[in-house]
Amino acid sequence: MKKYVWGRVVRAILSAFIVTVIAMVMIYTLIPRHLIFKTDPTYQKLGGKADDRERYKNTAYERLGYIYFDEQVDMCKAYAADSVEACNVNGSSQANEVAEKYEADGWTVKQYKAGGYYAYKDVPIFKIVANFFSNLIEIDHPWRVNDSSNPDLKRRIYFGTDYNGVPALMGEGTKHKYLIYFDGSFPFIHQNVISLNLGKSYPSYAYTDISKVISSGQGTEKSTMQKFETGSKTKSAVIQHSCTYKATKNLDKLDKNKFTDNYATCDTTKKDPSMIATSMTFGVLALLLAYCIAIPAGMLMASHKGKAADHIGTVWINFMIAVPSLAFIFFGRQVFYLLGFPTSFPSLGAHNIKSYIPAIVILALMNTGSLMLWTRRYMLDQSNADYVKFARAKGLSQSEIFKKHILRNAVIPIVHDLPASIILTITGAVLTETVFAIPGTGKLLPDAINEHNNAMIVALTILYTSLSIFSVLIGDLLMTVVDPRIKLTDDGGAN
């Protein structure tokens, strides 16, 4: 069993890897690169200034990992380290020499209109892929930070106490100050040692870490009274446990008022929940509601096969399957509007329960059709089984047979799909979220594709693929719990 599960995990990782590589190769080789600027207002504004625009464009490409980009000063540093200043004069012989060397190395060397060389070279696709995966999982360690403006930086990991005096595993020279720490939010122990680096979002959420885009709070900052290391007490939204290293040259007065060291780049508490949290709140609650309605309803239909309850249920199933989702969402929204609920999420915001009810109920009802259909089907299949006949011959009552025998068997396929249904609520519900303007993950992927936010597409690909594969695995593991006949082994249960 253990061996089998590990095998599955390895295969799952491999599959996610292959899918992501294919997505990356397609995106980075087939889609024209300049499209990323299509919706970038800064780029559009620079239309009249060719040099600035060129510099802006190449800088963006470089940050996103498309190209290597050197301007004249960088070129000089590379090939004329001892005479950088002389080389950096436009039209100097050193500059020309350096440019020739760059060209010989396969770079495209060009000159700005205002003078001065710049050179760029494509990063090969395999390098892009390799970079993505080698940076995917970041492990924090004391040699992580390189700060030329702080040569005396100590490097160590130690047990200390945080700003509240609570014990924590801390680091110096690490990216994060608090490596393992405790706080009042679930699951109470948290870590910053391992983090997922899914790349940077661009052009939307410009250059923000994608993992932060989807998992950090949204909306305006929410300040609370906090005590800082310097002893100062101020109202601030800073999450001190999240602070990361800031180079000494960038530290300002405000930082120094709060912090005694370089760890001054911090996340902030936001008023509204993150995209993932929003989508999962809607998704999981809708799912629970759907199961609570559909499973008893499906069972009722099965036990009253051919009678009124069954017919009514069939009408409902047909209705739910036949009506287009979008029509149903708008219809439901109108009904809820007449009942006094808001027609869009932001009008009352994330902290009013009324914002949630319409979309949750609509999502749940949309799920009930097929769930009822399958529950009814599974129950009927089991009711006709021989063991049910024998149970009746044993003298068990109809309700005993139902509860002790049929239900347990019928629930097996439902259990199998449950983890996937729950986990995949992370991907959001595109239509419902759009109609109600819910700030969830549903629109992330379509928006990313429209805006040519290529890094986001890749990140979501690997995220959603992994989640799908692993939720199937969890479903299979859960099956072994409810069905003793199923043993997960490589030899098909021979041992």
Added chain:
Amino acid sequence: MTTNQEIILSASDVEVQFTVRGKQLRAIRNISIDLYKDETLAIVGESGSGKSVFTKTFTGMLESNGKVTNGTAMFEGKDLYANKTDTDWEAIRGKKIATIFQDPMTSLNPIIPIGKQITEVIEKHQGKSFAEAKEEAIKLMEEVGIYNAKGRFDEYPFMYSGGMRQRIVIAIALACHPDILICDEPTTALDVTIQAQIIRLIKKLQKQYGYTIIFITHDLGVVANVADRVAIMYSGQIIEYGTVNEIFYEPKHPYTWGLLSSLPQLGIKGEPLYAIHGTPPSLYDEIKGDAFAPRSDYAMEIDFEEEPPMFKVTDTHYAKTWLLDPRAPKVEPPAQVSSLHERMKQVIAEQEEH
């Protein structure tokens, strides 16, 4: 051989009809038979003759499109057919009349431990606690021949072989302490060696628990082993019944002759095995005369016109054929049947030689 002549179940004029695609089908046509306490009655007949349907009426387990349209089945002074709903039947099923079905592979719930499937019956019918029920279940498992019953109590059906599952099914049936045990082809799905073991087990436990058996089979070899009395069914009727010896050695109905002649165990090497030609009549149509007449080599004109009554041969032996009418010509049964006794001795002797 039964010495006790107390009647435990008395069925008279039972008729069962099914509605199939809007048409009425008469599956059981006026059967009357008594079941004596502690005996083993074998009901023999080919597929579709109504063996299972007839016994299913005693526990109200007919398919939903089937209905008892006439007759009574008196049991403990009451007519069983007065029970209508599943709730009515609960007092009978298991507790009074238990059934063992053909296929042990699917008779047990695949995802509930074996032990629990036995204890739930004990808890239900005897009102015992789980601990007591478990003790009794283990005892039952040992009695039906499960080795290491305690250790195997929590195992699942898929961990048991077919023969062992049928033993468990028997244990469950016994856990009900029934008065009547209906064995609906309990050995058909098992291989020959296991068949013999299971039959021996059912017989052994009959002495111990004192139940009456209705044994449904199409295997006359099995009948000879288990039964005190035999009833032969054809097209929804019992056409002959009597003690085992009477049926095997002095059969009167041409259909019984045909059945006995086609016993493969009694075939002689090199000679073709006898087979009854033709097929049974459709039960959708009104059957005129003797249902077996079109297939019978001994059919007379009257057989095609009027249904024969039950003729009494002895106090225990009855047959439904015009051949027994005093006006009928004297007909000798085929040679295979009249020499059955000698042939059987011969076969047994041959088997012992090997």
